[in-house]
Amino acid sequence: MSSLIRFGISLDKTLLESFDVLISDRGYTNRSEALRDLIRDELVRKEWLSGDIVAGTITLVYDHHTRELNARLTDIQHNHHNVIIATQHIHLDHHNCLEVIVVQGTPQDIEKLAARLKATRGVKHSALTMATTGKNLL
């Protein structure tokens, strides 16, 4: 278990005022929690750059009436089954489906899968959310 350490930061007054407005808009009630989250975001970014095992989600929106699209998306996912933990399919309306694919693996493998899905004709929207396994974060 790690211990809590207090430290001081010197900041330009204008920069601090901008920071306070930013974190207030985001709902933070104190600077420490906002700063902790900023640091964690950077550490997660570093995990993705370092090649460590990471986790995340890929969100897709597509019209399932597009010819052979379902089959193509399923083929791609089977070809990358080693990084896929779970998928959820939501029928948004008569035409549109939203799919959330939960992934865990190396950044390279996950990004390859995300790129293949995004490049598939008929996919209207695709987004990769880079998260973390949480193992190296407090």
Ligand code: NI
């Ligand atoms: Ni559907």
